[in-house]
Amino acid sequence: MSSFRLLYVTRRFRPLLGGLENMAMRLFGELARRGHTTTVVTPRWQGDWPAETDFPGVQVVRIPPPSAGCRGEATYARRLATALRTRFATTDVALVSGLLADAYTTLRERRRGRLPVALQAQRPGVQGDCHLQIEARGGRRLKQTCFGADAFLALTPLLQRELTAAGYARSRIHRLTPGVPQRSVTEPQQKAEARRNLASADPALALYVRTPLVVYVGRLRLGKGLDVLLAAWRRLAERGRPGMLWLVGEGPDAGYLREKTFELGIASSVRLTGAFDDVEDAFRAADVVVCPALDDSVGVGLLEAASFGLPIVAADLTTVRDFFRPDVELQVYAKHDDAGLAEAIAAAIDDPAAAAARGIAAQARVRREHSLARMADDYEQLLQRLITGRTPEAAL
Numbered sequence: 001m002s003s004f005r006l007l008y009v010t011r012r013f014r015p016l017l018g019g020l021e022n023m024a025m026r027l028f029g030e031l032a033r034r035g036h037t038t039t040v041v042t043p044r045w046q047g048d049w050p051a052e053t054d055f056p057g058v059q060v061v062r063i064p065p066p067s068a069g070c071r072g073e074a075t076y077a078r079r080l081a082t083a084l085r086t087r088f089a090t091t092d093v094a095l096v097s098g099l100l101a102d103a104y105t106t107l108r109e110r111r112r113g114r115l116p117v118a119l120q121a122q123r124p125g126v127q128g129d130c131h132l133q134i135e136a137r138g139g140r141r142l143k144q145t146c147f148g149a150d151a152f153l154a155l156t157p158l159l160q161r162e163l164t165a166a167g168y169a170r171s172r173i174h175r176l177t178p179g180v181p182q183r184s185v186t187e188p189q190q191k192a193e194a195r196r197n198l199a200s201a202d203p204a205l206a207l208y209v210r211t212p213l214v215v216y217v218g219r220l221r222l223g224k225g226l227d228v229l230l231a232a233w234r235r236l237a238e239r240g241r242p243g244m245l246w247l248v249g250e251g252p253d254a255g256y257l258r259e260k261t262f263e264l265g266i267a268s269s270v271r272l273t274g275a276f277d278d279v280e281d282a283f284r285a286a287d288v289v290v291c292p293a294l295d296d297s298v299g300v301g302l303l304e305a306a307s308f309g310l311p312i313v314a315a316d317l318t319t320v321r322d323f324f325r326p327d328v329e330l331q332v333y334a335k336h337d338d339a340g341l342a343e344a345i346a347a348a349i350d351d352p353a354a355a356a357a358r359g360i361a362a363q364a365r366v367r368r369e370h371s372l373a374r375m376a377d378d379y380e381q382l383l384q385r386l387i388t389g390r391t392p393e394a395a396l
Contacts, residue, residue: 002384003035003036004037004092004093004383004387005036005037005038005091005092005093006036006037006038006039006094006095006383007038007084007087007088007091007093007095008024008028008038008039008040008041008094008096008097009041009096009102009103009106010042010097011042011043011097011098011102012042013040013060015049016045017249017275017277018218018219019297019298019299019300019301019304020097020300022300023179023180023298024040025055025058026179026180026181026372027179027372027375027379028040028055028057028058029055029056029057029058030373030375030376031057031379032055032056032057033057034376036057037057037058037059039058039059039060039061039091040058040060040061041061041063041080041083041084042060042061042062042063043062043063043065043066043076044062044063044064050062063076063079063080063083064076064079070137073101077101077104077105080102080105080106081105081108081109084105084109084110085109088110088115091115092115093116093117094110094115094118095117095118095153096120097120097122098120098121098122098129099119099121099130099133099152100129100132100133100136100142101142103119103142103145104141104146107145107146107148108145116386116387116389117149117150118149118150118151118152118153118383119146119149119151119152119153120153120155121152121153121155121159121163123295123296123297124156124158124159124296124319125295125296126295127223127295128159128296130165133146143166143167147167147168147169150386151173151386152168152174153174153176153382154174154175154176155176156296156299156319156323157322158296158318158319160175176375176378176379176382177369177370177375178299178300178303178370178375179303179371179372179374179375179376180303180304180307180370180372181372182307182371183280183307183363185308185359185360185363186283186284186309186310191284191285193284194280194281194282195213195285197281198282198285202273204271205246207244211242211243211244212242212243212244212287212349213244213246213286213287214233214243214245214286214289214290214345214349215245215246215248215282215283215285215286215288215289215290216229216245216246216247216248216249216292217248217249217282217283217301217304218248218249218291218293218301219249219250219251220247220249220250220251220252220253220254221251221252221253222253222256223293224251224294225292225293226247226253226257226292227260228292228294228336228337229245229292229338229341230257230261230264230266230270232338232339232341232342233266233269233270234264234266235338235339236342236345237266241346241349243269244269244271245269245270245271246270246271246286247272248275248276248279248282249274250274250275254272257272258272279304283304283305283308283310284308287349287352288310288311288312288313288345288348288355289305289311289312290314290341290345291305291312291313291314291320292314292315292335292341293314293315294315294335294336296318296319297319298319299319299320299322299323302314302320302323303323303370306324306330306359306362306366307366307367307370308359309359309360309362309363310359311331311348311352311355311356311358312324312329312331312358312359312362313330313331313332313341313348314330314331314333315333315334315335315341316332316334317335323365323370324362325361328361329358329361329365330359330362331344331347331358
């Protein structure tokens with residue numbers, strides 16, 4: 001297979017942390033190992049970030065970020081157009097994260113050439129691309145421009161269904177599965193070592209060996225169901241159940257969540273750890289992982305947790321059921337139901353053998369269907385076909 005030069009346009013990339021950001025970095029690293037190169041164009045959200053960063057096979061180019069309001073977005077669009085224009089000549093194919101303003105700018109600029117462009121839907125639901133196209137100013141023009149892309153990538157069955165319902169050409173909608181690295185099941189000695197490592201890095205994370213640890217990993221914002229999680233944790237604390245809850249990540253609602261732990265009287269058993277560059281120790285240290293999101297997403301964090309063979313408690317969402325079998329590979333509860341979440345956490349801690357069996361079953365599914373190698377295969381083959389103009393009709 002011939003090597004290609006990929007241009008990736010996104011609003012969020014490293015050092016910003018999140019499921020899609022981690023997935024993209026791993027994908028481009030795997031493509032680099034196969035001989036392909038990637039240039040990422042993304043905003044420079046903080047002034048101390050370098051304007052350009054190089055990783056093996058990946059160059060990150062950061063441009064001044066958009067300011068608030070329509071004028072700020074218009075200025076950013078002009079900057080993005082300039083950055084793209086100077087790189088199209090050395091690019092074989094472009095991939096845009098989202099079907100919104102950046103997709104519009106990329107497609108408008110590529111009219112001057114024949115560069116194939118693929119658009120990757122970011123998330124489903126009322127906060128997702130298809131719905132926001134309806135709500136956006138000039139949404140009809142935006143959507144009509146997006147219709148002109150060469151391919152539309154859906155990382156979940158729900159996104160695939162939404163793109164179809166929104167009128168995107170069925171023959172150009174491609175279902176690509178997200179992937180995560182292969183990992184071993186966490187053994188007791190690995191758990192103990194991970195806890196020692198974390199305590200050494202931050203004494204506030206020190207735990208007794210037998211202390212039950214429940215971990216959330218992801219963005220700290222209320223749409224992730226973290227207020228429901230804290231209410232559930234209060235219920236468990238009121239019953240006198242021992243344990244610690246870690247919220248691992250960063251986000252706009254971190255301050256509110258910290259204050260909420262004091263308001264609920266659970267600050268002594270909850271830690272907001274901040275973000276880790278590598279969350280492996282956080283997962284290895286855990287007894288149970290909670291995924292309390294209130295809305296459907298791509299679910300990379302859920303797959304990440306399952307890759308460690310850990311017991312998972314998740315809100316009962318469409319994406320969760322698309323990936324895993326409830327009660328067989330994980331436990332689910334009705335979203336917004338803090339009492340149900342508390343019961344699910346208690347059940348996972350009280351019956352560790354059954355919880356471990358579900359975790360191992362989920363891990364086996366991830367290995368079969370969501371490996372990093374399979375994801376890279378899917379992207380590599382599709383992008384290569386776009387370049388050669390031999391993209392087959394998508395199978396729906």
